[in-house]
Amino acid sequence: MSDAAALRLPWAVSAEPVGSPDAEALLREYYTEVADRYFALHEGRRSTPEEIDEGVAEYPSTDLTPPHGTLLVARHGAVAAGCVGVRMLDARTAELKQMFVRAARRGRGGAAVLLTAAERAAAQLGAERIRLDTRRDLVEAVALYRRHGFVEIDPYHEDPYAEIFFEKRLDGGR
Secondary structure, eight states: OOHHHHHHSOEEEEEOOTTSHHHHHHHHHHHHHHHHHHHHHHHSSOOOHHHHHHHHHHSOOTTSSTTTEEEEEEEETTEEEEEEEEEEEETTEEEEEEEEEOGGGTTSSHHHHHHHHHHHHHHHTTOSEEEEEEOTTOHHHHHHHHHTTOEEEOOSSOOTTOOEEEEEESSTTO
């Protein structure tokens, strides 16, 4: 398929069980990418399969299920190309988790489509605001969140890998 044809493919986002084959593959790829970037920056190496297994076990996605959460999978054409999770932290606050678009599908609007779908899902769960944490070295993610109206906030939890925290009001900022 030509690059021009790939750019015209539609994006479709739908909720999917965390244990589906596409969801499991996307979540593992997400974790592998963020772990590889972390280890490259701090230790000059890539992650091992054992470290990925440990990380996936330490940060499970089981809370991305109804009625207090959801996992959204984006398809570009017919290909599962990205995912994002939403979970409720309290009655009015949702949290964005595991936002990821496969490298081969980046630059085609998928991240914005996923982010919009996640905000809509959070609102449907009753959230008035959505929060997230990320690392400063994930510069593409930081820029995406800022572009989409997220503002930096004080930390709302402790995690050794969370360096920057964001929030966005879902009611237009009123």
